[in-house]
Amino acid sequence: MERAGVDALLVSHLPNIFYISGFTGSAAILVIEGAGATLFTDSRYAIQDSEETEACVEIVRGSLVAAAGRHLAGSGARRIGIEAARVTMSQKSTLDKTVGRRARWIPWDGKIEAARAVKDAGELAIMREAARIACSSWEEILPLVKPGVLEIELAAELEFRMRRKGASGPAFDTIVGSGPRGALPHALASPRAVGKNELVVFDLGAILRRYSSDLTRTVFVGRAPAEVRRWYKAVLRAQSAARGVLRAGVSAHQVDAMARSVLQRAGLGKRFVHSTGHGLGLEIHEMPRLARGEKELLQAGMVVTLEPGVYIEGKGGIRIEDDALITADGAEYLTHATRELIELG
Amino acid sequence: MERAGVDALLVSHLPNIFYISGFTGSAAILVIEGAGATLFTDSRYAIQDSEETEACVEIVRGSLVAAAGRHLAGSGARRIGIEAARVTMSQKSTLDKTVGRRARWIPWDGKIEAARAVKDAGELAIMREAARIACSSWEEILPLVKPGVLEIELAAELEFRMRRKGASGPAFDTIVGSGPRGALPHALASPRAVGKNELVVFDLGAILRRYSSDLTRTVFVGRAPAEVRRWYKAVLRAQSAARGVLRAGVSAHQVDAMARSVLQRAGLGKRFVHSTGHGLGLEIHEMPRLARGEKELLQAGMVVTLEPGVYIEGKGGIRIEDDALITADGAEYLTHATRELIELG
Numbered sequence: 001m002e003r004a005g006v007d008a009l010l011v012s013h014l015p016n017i018f019y020i021s022g023f024t025g026s027a028a029i030l031v032i033e034g035a036g037a038t039l040f041t042d043s044r045y046a047i048q049d050s051e052e053t054e055a056c057v058e059i060v061r062g063s064l065v066a067a068a069g070r071h072l073a074g075s076g077a078r079r080i081g082i083e084a085a086r087v088t089m090s091q092k093s094t095l096d097k098t099v100g101r102r103a104r105w106i107p108w109d110g111k112i113e114a115a116r117a118v119k120d121a122g123e124l125a126i127m128r129e130a131a132r133i134a135c136s137s138w139e140e141i142l143p144l145v146k147p148g149v150l151e152i153e154l155a156a157e158l159e160f161r162m163r164r165k166g167a168s169g170p171a172f173d174t175i176v177g178s179g180p181r182g183a184l185p186h187a188l189a190s191p192r193a194v195g196k197n198e199l200v201v202f203d204l205g206a207i208l209r210r211y212s213s214d215l216t217r218t219v220f221v222g223r224a225p226a227e228v229r230r231w232y233k234a235v236l237r238a239q240s241a242a243r244g245v246l247r248a249g250v251s252a253h254q255v256d257a258m259a260r261s262v263l264q265r266a267g268l269g270k271r272f273v274h275s276t277g278h279g280l281g282l283e284i285h286e287m288p289r290l291a292r293g294e295k296e297l298l299q300a301g302m303v304v305t306l307e308p309g310v311y312i313e314g315k316g317g318i319r320i321e322d323d324a325l326i327t328a329d330g331a332e333y334l335t336h337a338t339r340e341l342i343e344l345g
Numbered sequence: 346m347e348r349a350g351v352d353a354l355l356v357s358h359l360p361n362i363f364y365i366s367g368f369t370g371s372a373a374i375l376v377i378e379g380a381g382a383t384l385f386t387d388s389r390y391a392i393q394d395s396e397e398t399e400a401c402v403e404i405v406r407g408s409l410v411a412a413a414g415r416h417l418a419g420s421g422a423r424r425i426g427i428e429a430a431r432v433t434m435s436q437k438s439t440l441d442k443t444v445g446r447r448a449r450w451i452p453w454d455g456k457i458e459a460a461r462a463v464k465d466a467g468e469l470a471i472m473r474e475a476a477r478i479a480c481s482s483w484e485e486i487l488p489l490v491k492p493g494v495l496e497i498e499l500a501a502e503l504e505f506r507m508r509r510k511g512a513s514g515p516a517f518d519t520i521v522g523s524g525p526r527g528a529l530p531h532a533l534a535s536p537r538a539v540g541k542n543e544l545v546v547f548d549l550g551a552i553l554r555r556y557s558s559d560l561t562r563t564v565f566v567g568r569a570p571a572e573v574r575r576w577y578k579a580v581l582r583a584q585s586a587a588r589g590v591l592r593a594g595v596s597a598h599q600v601d602a603m604a605r606s607v608l609q610r611a612g613l614g615k616r617f618v619h620s621t622g623h624g625l626g627l628e629i630h631e632m633p634r635l636a637r638g639e640k641e642l643l644q645a646g647m648v649v650t651l652e653p654g655v656y657i658e659g660k661g662g663i664r665i666e667d668d669a670l671i672t673a674d675g676a677e678y679l680t681h682a683t684r685e686l687i688e689l690g
Binding site for chain 1: 369370371387388389390391392427429430431432433434435436437438452454497498500501502504505508509511513514515518519528529530531533534536618619656658
């Protein structure tokens, strides 16, 4: 806080509040001052808080932001760090009213997120297990992938298995995109029946003790034609190229560029409509982004996805995604499911 | 828009964007002007958009808010309605830069939410089915509720059944709170084993075609002692009292007060630590709130939860929650599971 030149920090983003304080509820504001931290939450969490966090807890009836503002007014803080990318215009207006005009608000974004990006050993142990849960659940449902099965049935089976293995829930709405639906990069599982001679994209993740995993695999129901094999190989080569450069000290955009250049040379550059990957942890998308223009240098201890894909309108999609822990000289992969093309049925 | 005195509206809250435009993706800004609507999203949704929405779609690389701002600058809008409770300080700063200083930003909150609160026949058909899915899934897992079963196993079974019945996912992290954990109003299912002679609170919901249901039931494993029966009856009477006054034209706080007064007379007022209910629809918590101080008049077509509860530290919790469609002279209940105390095993 001294380095940032602020007397107090107002933290409003829940994953950041959990990271700092351990509080797991769904409504809170955390104020950090030299004297300690105060957590403002509502009465639903009165018992929970005292178990979870060492911060001083204030149970608030009404607006949490207003309560935090009154507290800051009372403590006389003048320079207050604020998460400008998280605080809404309405909340800011409440703060202006409650704290008063003498306060200076210092945009103070991304600092907790940057700390969160580098995982410690305890976090990594959870993330390895979260990745293992996703992979083994996916492997277990492969025998069910046959013509006639519904995408939502496969999603239900995946999520059930992840839950039974200890996940607190899916990390995001599970994607099962069969046939032409696979061409939608975010094809949430639908009541569509999987057909013969179709690609099926699975994108799934488990939340374990608040940390996410994220796995994508694509299979073919039937014997894949030459065209599909060519696409699949290009995506696999793109991911391998990204793997080849991934290590501490490399810039984020270089990893993206490696995957992208492979797909461009294969004539599929325009089919790769998203970025190569993203940080993973308490949020399913967090820092760093592996995308064009991202100059950030990757650090050992960061966990990122590598997920190139191609999307062919009317035909389907192919994406291969793994979770990688960046190390000094490369990466440790948390997801271990085979990357080879699986032909079923 | 004329009535609101604005030339353009910037909509950033995703459930509002879906409600207005039909777009289901996870990143978008919608700008509405006299000439029509423009949806700004990213390349992941290039195919999806054109299928879903009649708005003009612009695929953006980079900041969606900046693109919307440049568009508004080009269209010459001067008075622009904005969702101040949704737009962050950073987004507002981007808008100030891109739209320029001549624009006037008019806080324009809650209007789409107010329209969303009153459901039409198509929405209600989905919500009835979403409620049915939650109820029948809960009824099906009752035989599994025995000493030794883990809370997370029960959550997994519930979510699996909801999925198999067509839900796209749980409406929130499923709550299974056994024994003393039930005293946490938000006791997410944990690896704890259910014990003999314990209360178990289940709070679950299904998302069906983007609409949520929300059901809470509490059972006793074993034969409930007199104290537990007394608590249970008080909560049931509190809910029945709320049911007794629920109809179009009643104010939201009156419904809350009815439930609260029953628990107060039973000496449990301080154990009822939350409000009586909330609106339900595209979000799990939406307008109206059935809480102290809420003067809003309820309207026919609103769907609300009624969910009084008591929480006894060290012993457990009891909550009974149903989903009610408000009508001119009362309510239609969407959830039909029995409200009587079930003793298992």
